[in-house]
Amino acid sequence: MSSYKDNKVITIGVVSELTGLSERQIRYYEERKLIFPIRSNGKTRKYSFNDVERLVDIANKIEDGIGTFEILKTEKKEKSKEETRNRMLRGQINAAFKIRK
Incomplete structure (x- = not known):
C-alpha cells in the first residue's frame, strides 16, 4: 500500500513555493534524471510530497557544492x-x- 506522500498531485508552481526553487531549476533536475514527475492529460507536471523532500535534499547538496x-x-x-x-x-x-x- 502506498503512502499519501507517494501520490503525485502537486503542481510545479506549488513545489516551487514549497522548496524555494524556481520552476526552471525543478525542470533542470528532471532533465538530469534526479526527479521523476508524472504528466497529467494536459501535460502538467505532478509531484508528490516525497518529490518535494527529494528536491530540498538535492538543493542542499547543490548548495554544498555537489x-x-x-x-x-x-x-x-x-x-x-x-x-x-x-x-x-x-x-x-x-x-x-x-x-x-
Whole structure:
C-alpha cells in the first residue's frame, strides 16, 4: 500500500513555493534524471510530497557544492550496495531454511 506522500498531485508552481526553487531549476533536475514527475492529460507536471523532500535534499547538496552528476553517481552506488545486501540476506535466509532455487 502506498503512502499519501507517494501520490503525485502537486503542481510545479506549488513545489516551487514549497522548496524555494524556481520552476526552471525543478525542470533542470528532471532533465538530469534526479526527479521523476508524472504528466497529467494536459501535460502538467505532478509531484508528490516525497518529490518535494527529494528536491530540498538535492538543493542542499547543490548548495554544498555537489554537482548533479555526482549526486546521480553516489545514488547509483548506494542502490547497488543495497541490492547486494538484499541478495546476500536472501541467500542467508534461503540457507537457514534450506530453500533451494
